Amino acid sequence: MILGLRADFHLMAETQPILYSFRRCPFAMRARLILKKCNVTVRLREIELKDKPKELLQASPKATVPVLVLPDQILEQSMDIILWAVSVSDPHNILVSWNADKAASAQFLKSLDDDFKHHLDRYKYAARFEPKDKNFHRDLAMLWIEDIEVKLSEMPYLSGKTIGIFDYMCLPFIRQFRIADPDWFDSQNLPNIHKSLSQFLESDLFKQVMQKMPIWKKTGIETEF
Structure with missing residues (x-):
């Protein structure tokens, strides 16, 4: 409005x-x-x-x-x-999974905002940093992505049985990682992440916040x- x-x-x-x-x-x-x-x-x-x-x-x-x-x-x-x-x-009750183990939750957030984001920026915006290192940072970021893939193989969402705080924290960054090279990302063996990201991008909530x-x-x- x-x-x-x-x-x-x-x-x-x-x-x-x-x-x-x-x-x-x-x-x-x-x-x-x-x-x-x-x-x-x-x-x-x-x-x-x-x-x-x-x-x-x-x-x-x-x-x-x-x-x-x-x-x-x-x-x-x-x-x-x-x-x-x-x-x-x-x-x-969006924070129920966060509050279950606040120390582990804080560590997850740090790994996303500090470690993954560091490599994401140097992959997606390689021209601003060292273009020759683009794939190096892509591969290091993929280690984090692959860890998320494992977690999603064990439960429907990162937050548990329903989508929650951990999913909303990281899906915008996974979306950005994909945008850097959609064809390459879509070709990777990440069935659970592909499913989770697709559901997120097609959700009414995402469409509302991206107007x-x-x-x-x-x-x-x-x-x-």
């Missing part, structure tokens, strides 16, 4: 959460998935990475998305936004998300 709120409309920004997001960023996607799953409404400000609004830079000097601006605090990490959303509304939004800096339009 496009509300047509201009950039100088401050009252709602003071009372309702503002989410700075970039549609294709897997970290921002992860946050949007959980916000939508938890039925938590925010004012979404879609940005362009090459032309970030000054309001984002003022709120968060690190200038990466997602950033959630609340009346009393600013959340700059996707997991912090997820935990906040769940504290507001959690109709699906194109007007660029806030250009239009002044926020989206009720």
Whole structure:
């Protein structure tokens, strides 16, 4: 729902959460998935990475998305936004698998956000780093992917019997890994990951969070998300 709120409309920004997001960023996607799953409404400000609004830079000097601006605090990490959303509304008990072993859960998140993402960036965006090392980083990222494949052979979802927090955390990144070379990825012997990713990409939830939004800096339009 496009509300047509201009950039100088401050009252709602003071009372309702503002989410700075970039549609294709897997970290921002992860946050949007959980916000939508938890039925938590925010004012979404879609940005362009090459032309970030000054309001984002003022709120968060690190200038990466997602950033959630609340009346009393600013959340700059996707997991912090997820935990906040769940504290507001959690109709699906989304964190049940996370809370079962918080230490192991934190380690899983670290392996994804630090290790896998490191190699993913150097594979997908090899021209920015060392092009000759592209396949080297692809193969190291595949070790993580193959570990996920094993886990999915033992249970329907990474979160257990139903899709949950672990699936929503990593599927946006697996999607990005596939995009780097779809034909190669689709040819790999990863039946469970192919199935899981396909279901995710075809889901109503994914389609909802991936709708194109007007660029806030250009239009002044926020989206009720």
